[in-house]
Amino acid sequence: MGDYLVLVISCIFVNNILLMQYLGNCPFLGTSKKIETAVGMAMAVVFVLVMAGVITWVTNKLFLVPYNLEYLKTLSFILVIASLVQFVEMFLKKSIPALYAGLGIFLPLITTNCAVFGVCIINIREEYTFFEALVSSFSYAVGFGLALILFAGVRERILLGRVPKPLQDTSIALVTAGLLSLTFFAFKGMV
Amino acid sequence: MAKSIVQEFTKGLWEEIPPFRLVLGLCPVLAVTKSVENGIGMGLATTFVLIGSNLLVSAMRKVIPNKIRIACFIIVIATFVTVVELLMQAYTYALFLQLGIFIPLIVVNCIVLGRAEAFAFKNGIIPSLADGAGIGIGFTLALAALGAVRELLGNNSITIWSPWDLSFPMILGSSFQPFTFMVEAPGAFMCLGLMLCFMNLFEK
Numbered sequence: 001m002g003d004y005l006v007l008v009i010s011c012i013f014v015n016n017i018l019l020m021q022y023l024g025n026c027p028f029l030g031t032s033k034k035i036e037t038a039v040g041m042a043m044a045v046v047f048v049l050v051m052a053g054v055i056t057w058v059t060n061k062l063f064l065v066p067y068n069l070e071y072l073k074t075l076s077f078i079l080v081i082a083s084l085v086q087f088v089e090m091f092l093k094k095s096i097p098a099l100y101a102g103l104g105i106f107l108p109l110i111t112t113n114c115a116v117f118g119v120c121i122i123n124i125r126e127e128y129t130f131f132e133a134l135v136s137s138f139s140y141a142v143g144f145g146l147a148l149i150l151f152a153g154v155r156e157r158i159l160l161g162r163v164p165k166p167l168q169d170t171s172i173a174l175v176t177a178g179l180l181s182l183t184f185f186a187f188k189g190m191v
Numbered sequence: 192m193a194k195s196i197v198q199e200f201t202k203g204l205w206e207e208i209p210p211f212r213l214v215l216g217l218c219p220v221l222a223v224t225k226s227v228e229n230g231i232g233m234g235l236a237t238t239f240v241l242i243g244s245n246l247l248v249s250a251m252r253k254v255i256p257n258k259i260r261i262a263c264f265i266i267v268i269a270t271f272v273t274v275v276e277l278l279m280q281a282y283t284y285a286l287f288l289q290l291g292i293f294i295p296l297i298v299v300n301c302i303v304l305g306r307a308e309a310f311a312f313k314n315g316i317i318p319s320l321a322d323g324a325g326i327g328i329g330f331t332l333a334l335a336a337l338g339a340v341r342e343l344l345g346n347n348s349i350t351i352w353s354p355w356d357l358s359f360p361m362i363l364g365s366s367f368q369p370f371t372f373m374v375e376a377p378g379a380f381m382c383l384g385l386m387l388c389f390m391n392l393f394e395k
Contacts, residue, residue, distance in 0.1 A: 020376050022222035026215060026301055071277060074295040075269040082265055111265075114218045114299040121292050166391035167384075174384030182377040 004135055011139030014190055017115050018147040019181040024115025028148060029173055031106070038152035042145030044106040046138070048088060049116050052081050053137025056120040057130060077120050082111045115144055151180055196321045203325025208333060209302050210383075211390050216302035219293050220334060221379040228350045230338030232286045233293060234331025236275045238324065240297050241306060243271040245323035248311040255312075264307040265298070272298045302330065341382055345373030 017023050024045075031041040056077045064070050089107045092100040110116055119140045123133040154176055163172050203209075210220045216237075223233040247267050248255075255263045276294050279287040287294065297303065306326055311319040342349055347369045349359045372378045 022218050022376060022379065023296075025217035025221060029217065071273060074273050074276065074298055075266070078265055078269050078298050079262075082262055111261075112299045112301055112304055114296050117299045118218075118292060118296055121295055125292065167388045168391075171384050171387040171391065174380050174387065178377045178380030178384060181380055185375065185377060 004132075007132060007135055008139045009190070011136050012143040012146065013184065013187040016143045016147055016184050016187075017119065017140045018144055019177070019184045020188075021118070023118040024113050024144060027106075027109060027113055027115075028151065028177070029170060031109075032148055032152040032155050032173070035149065035152045035156060037106075038148045039145075040102055041106045041109075042148050044103040044110060045113065045115065045144050046141040047103065048081075048085060048107070048110050049119060049141040049144075050134070050137050051088070052084055052116050052120055053123055053133055054130075055084060056080055057123055057128075057133040060124050061130075073121070073124065077117065081116060081120070085111050115140070147180065147184070151177060154180065196317060199318050199321040200325040203322065203327070203329040204332070205329075207326070208329040209326060210330070210333060211387055215305055216300040216330070217383075218296065219300060220337065221376070221383060223290055223293055224334055224338040224341055224379065225374045226342045226346070226350050227335050227338040229286070229289055230334035231331060231351070232279075232283065233290055234327070234334040236279065236290075236294060237297055237300065237303070237330055238327025239275055240268060240271045241303055241327040241330075242320060242323040243274075244268045244303055244307055245311040245319040246316060247271075248307045249314060249316045249319035252312050260312065261304075261308070264304055264312075268303050268307070269298045302326065337382060337386060340386070341373045341378060344370050345375075345378060 011017075015021055018025065018028050027041055027045075031037045059076060059080055060070075060073065064073060064076065069076075085107055089100075092103065092107075119137055122140075123136060126136075128136060155173060158172060158176065167175070209215060210217055219233050219237070223229045244264070244267050248264060251263075251267075272295060275297070276287075279290075279294060306323060310322045314322070339349060347367050370378070373382065
């Protein structure tokens with residue numbers, strides 16, 4: 001149990017996927033202008049990442065490793081993720097329209113979200129067991145959501161302030177992300 | 192519409208230089224620019240994938256059905272990424288280890304997919320080749336520039352290619368105290384933000 005707790009904390013805070021591992025930065029900057037969109041994106045990522053993490057782990061174990069096809073990892077994982085996203089989208093549209101309305105526009109974006117693909121690769125590289133892969137996928141996704149929502153909150157405040165002209169928009173957002181990353185830096189060495 | 196091949200090539204170097212003008216594909220930009228060497232290596236790997244995928248997508252643009260084009264693009268890109276991954280593992284193993292997870296991640300780099308969708312799918316083979324090469328080289332230059340700033344301030348050195356021993360330690364003199372902050376994650380974000388700011392300033 002203790003090992004899992006360490007894994008959870010290290011995935012959410014110490015190795016935060018956005019701020020410490022630099023993955024998933026495009027949606028980080030793209031969907032953080034408003035808190036509502038940030039929450040939508042965060043939920044969609046949690047939803048898809050857990051499933052993608054589990055399915056790619058199983059794919060690797062059942063199909064790639066036994067036939068020595070590990071070099072096809074990139075190709076097969078991206079296919080699995082893309083079809084998973086498509087499937088989830090169709091399933092939600094049909095059976096849970098309320099959730100679909102909330103997550104809808106964010107789902108297609110997730111296919112090219114490197115956080116999802118990155119975590120799947122990390123799970124394999126670190127040679128996690130099935131449950132460890134499950135827990136790490138979930139915790140990384142939570143870490144993503146946490147950082148994204150915090151960042152969106154800060155960005156909404158920045159809109160109220162006066163920003164020098166050349167620094168506006170993406171530029172100030174990146175500097176802010178740097179400061180946020182600095183705060184997460186404090187967790188380094190905790191685990 | 193009738194832009195010359197040269198224009199298609201040069202627009203990637205300044206007009207649409209990623210990641211500054213097209214704010215896409217930020218993850219590798221932030222992650223691998225700890226040194227100039229890594230930046231250049233990553234840039235060239237991405238350039239290879241960009242040129243390959245642009246060529247193939249443009250050659251097959253009449254065959255690919257519109258509805259499943261994104262899936263087709265991704266498969267084409269993933270194939271080239273696998274090629275690069277295996278080549279780097281064979282010939283530049285040290286760099287392969289340094290870049291690690293970011294080589295397979297070229298597959299989800301939005302620049303590559305973005306160029307396939309926005310350019311190669313609508314244009315002929317030669318302009319697509321020029322576009323891919325231009326954007327790729329622009330990306331490499333940007334990575335090298337960012338890497339130079341970060342490595343200089345964070346490590347007080349510039350390494351261009353360590354196997355050939357093209358490294359210049361102690362550029363700023365031995366009394367300079369490097370900010371290790373610059374080679375870590377927060378420095379990456381701030382450095383890129385400030386470079387964007389300078390670029391905006393310069394343009395006026």
